[in-house]
Amino acid sequence: MTNNNNGKTEYWRWLEYRKSMPNMNWKDAKIVTAGVDVGSVGSKAVIMLDGEIYAWSVMRTGSNSSDSANKALGWAMEGTGLTLKDFQYIVGTGYGRVNVPMANRAITEIACHAKGANYIWGPTVRTVLDVGGQDVKAIRCDETGKVVSFLMNDKCAAGTGRGMEVIADLLQIPIEDVGKVSLSVTEEPEPVSSTCVVFAKSEAVGLLRKGWTKEKVLAAYLRAMATRMSELIEKVGCEKDFVITGGQSKNIGLVHRVENILGIKRLPVPNLDESGRDPASAGAIGAALFAKALYEKSQNVRG
């Protein structure tokens, strides 16, 4: 939540963040790689030293994909002394992956998310739910993080982060708080009847007029959102261990409801400050890992 130039509160606007590991030095590394995930809503960059997370950033995607890629990687590099020529290999991924100017190669975000989830949680991960800004993906993977099958909804904002932003703005609840607020209801209300964000918005207005509290309306929307993505996961088949990636992995109201409907708990989110294993950056983490593997492969071929 921030205030824009007109002094209007923008409840949907989430906070950007950046971090690097103080006890690591890129000059000691043999292979420096990066993954840049330009999503429809967020752009993520992860820098790896010999396959370990060194620095990362998460920013809003602007109106231009290549600018967003430059900014995200630039911010992750800030203060490290790294320049673009210090990277051995960079992989671009995400919605805007073809417009990542510094990338040696582009890889689909589905492969990157599975790879990233495998890195974050380890080889027991079999099902990944990725809830991004503009799409929802249910991915099945093997113990190496290789994609076995997947289903994706990228045609509709229902159940995506973008849809959540719209509802947060309508209800005037800061986006960081929607999950917690939605869990404050004493009794879970019926889900809103349509998951289409446009219709859900009008339905929400009607419910508020009927005297429903914001908390209750939010719970009803999140219930519908969780139901929809649970259907997607059930279609692809939910096998343990189950994890959630993407920006909405932070939305505990959504996570709680998905767990409730599926009857399965996700693996807990690791301590971000200690390891940089950020589920929101899973795509960029996977991309940076692919970058390392691709670089090594190119060296072997030459050698």
Add this chain to the structure above:
Amino acid sequence: MMISAGIDMGTQRVKVAIIKDKQIIAQSQNFSGFEPAKVAEQTLKEALESAKLSREDIEHITATGAGVNMASFADSTISMMGADAKAGAYYFPSARTIMDVGAEDARAVKCDENGVMMDFVVNARCAAGAGTFIEAMARALEVEMNDMGSLSLNAERASPINASCVIFAESDVVSLIHREEPKSEIARAIFDAMAERVSSMVNRLGVTPDVVLIGGVAKDVGFVASLKRRLGIDILIPEEPIYAGAVGAALVAAKRAKRRH
């Protein structure tokens, strides 16, 4: 002499039609607003005034539309599909497929030569297939909603846009305006996407000519052009397609009143 009325309680507007011996003698409409029940009373009153009739002159009132239960004064109700079929066959006796595109939903109905519904399909789950889409995009493009259609007709091509969803299209439009893409091409992309949704819906039913388009969106020249292009056939449109549901309901009312005589 037989006078009946139909009321169509739409998600956005309430429409009333009064017919006398199969001739439309009055039509009126208002925004549904916050109190559709009151708006229904008011709209009926206005229609009666314009027909110089009193409430007692109406033998039977049939209600239809999403908010059908709000018209408590109605003598009976008819499904939206049933009303569509009756209206389509009334305007054009050759009609066999009737598409109704309203503010928040779209339907296609198959009917026989008597206007009896045979089969139907509905899209009420996605705003990208209904009039709301045009409204939201007009807002994003900062043009009048009624100008969207003629604006789109100036375009030779459609902008590349994620027009499968209103929410995504809204953010795409912002970047396209930023890139100074012509608004006409963006408008065309919107109508093409809507036409794509509506045609894939009607294709599930099968397109049997003649094809009639009714509902408020049938007035939009941009949408009609895109839909004709997409379906590759001619489409018949009544002069005031927004009243079609109310007219269909009034025709049903006339039949039900007769039955009691």
